[in-house]
Amino acid sequence: MALPQARGRARRPGLRDAALRVTLLGTGSADGWPNPWCSCASCADARLTGAARRPTSALVDDALLLDLSPAPPPADVLLGGVHTVLVTHDHPDHCAPLVLLARQWVRREQPLTVAGPPPVLDAVRPWLAPGDPVELVALAPGDRWERHGYAVRALAAAHEVPTLLYDVSGPDGGRLLYATDTGPLPEETVEAVRGADLDVVLLEETFGDHLGHGTGHLDLATFPEQLDRLRAVGAVTRRTDVVAVHLSHHNPPAARLAARLAACGARLVPDGARVGAGRAAVPRGA
Numbered sequence: 001m002a003l004p005q006a007r008g009r010a011r012r013p014g015l016r017d018a019a020l021r022v023t024l025l026g027t028g029s030a031d032g033w034p035n036p037w038c039s040c041a042s043c044a045d046a047r048l049t050g051a052a053r054r055p056t057s058a059l060v061d062d063a064l065l066l067d068l069s070p071a072p073p074p075a076d077v078l079l080g081g082v083h084t085v086l087v088t089h090d091h092p093d094h095c096a097p098l099v100l101l102a103r104q105w106v107r108r109e110q111p112l113t114v115a116g117p118p119p120v121l122d123a124v125r126p127w128l129a130p131g132d133p134v135e136l137v138a139l140a141p142g143d144r145w146e147r148h149g150y151a152v153r154a155l156a157a158a159h160e161v162p163t164l165l166y167d168v169s170g171p172d173g174g175r176l177l178y179a180t181d182t183g184p185l186p187e188e189t190v191e192a193v194r195g196a197d198l199d200v201v202l203l204e205e206t207f208g209d210h211l212g213h214g215t216g217h218l219d220l221a222t223f224p225e226q227l228d229r230l231r232a233v234g235a236v237t238r239r240t241d242v243v244a245v246h247l248s249h250h251n252p253p254a255a256r257l258a259a260r261l262a263a264c265g266a267r268l269v270p271d272g273a274r275v276g277a278g279r280a281a282v283p284r285g286a
């Protein structure tokens with residue numbers, strides 16, 4: 001089934017490569033990589049190279065925040081322009097309401113909307129002060145929503161708790177799929193992005209070569225399979241920038257992991273990297 005194009009989907013000539021600026025605030029799993037308690041070879045390598053990965057979250061155009069990570073973003077990132085937060089689910093690496101308390105402490109008067117599955121709103125609500133200019137919006141799989149020219153579609157995930165993946169189209173074109181945390185994608189989610197020709201896909205790949213995890217996450221066996229499914233429906237095309245996120249120490253050390261990902265058309269970028277605009281992985285301030 002061909003879905004109608006979201007508003008803002010049409011790209012103006014010349015803007016194709018500059019449409020959505022996506023900053024990876026974190027690319028790691030809940031425990032981060034390296035896990036500070038762990039002395040395995042992958043964690044030792046990450047320590048040696050200084051390649052720390054915070055829990056996964058991303059910032060779009062400095063306006064739209066994907067997930068409330070418990071880790072502060074890279075020091076050169078300002079969240080002051082964020083008007084909308086899309087939270088995937090209420091696991092603590094994605095839904096840390098303390099982040100909203102930090103906003104309250106600087107008395108930001110601009111309205112902020114936090115959207116996500118109902119358990120996310122229940123987790124956030126007690127952290128808001130009376131008069132906080134924060135609006136909470138419940139979303140469910142299949143919902144379409146628009147905020148300041150961004151067309152948002154909530155998609156189903158395969159995870160242990162109610163979880164949404166987000167399909168976001170920018171006001172000047174550009175389209176992103178934020179897909180964490182999830183196991184193999186539900187069929188309806190693959191169908192929902194049929195023909196999407198996405199600019200950027202952030203797809204989780206938590207478990208590396210640890211295949212017997214039995215959780216709602218992807219690994220190096222199921223990650224390429226999801227890309228094949230997305231390619232088969234024209235959601236991922238030759239020009240789509242596919243970035244692996246939610247990476248844990250169950251993965252091989254970064255150099256080997258980068259080669260494994262390259263073999264299936266995906267890549268590894270450091271925390272702080274900007275993707276989407278100009279297609280380059282340039283860490284801010286590095």
Ligand SMILES: [Zn+2]
Pocket residue numbers: 029030091093094181246
């Ligand atoms: Zn997670």
Ligand SMILES: [Zn+2]
Pocket residue numbers: 089091159181
């Ligand atoms: Zn989770």
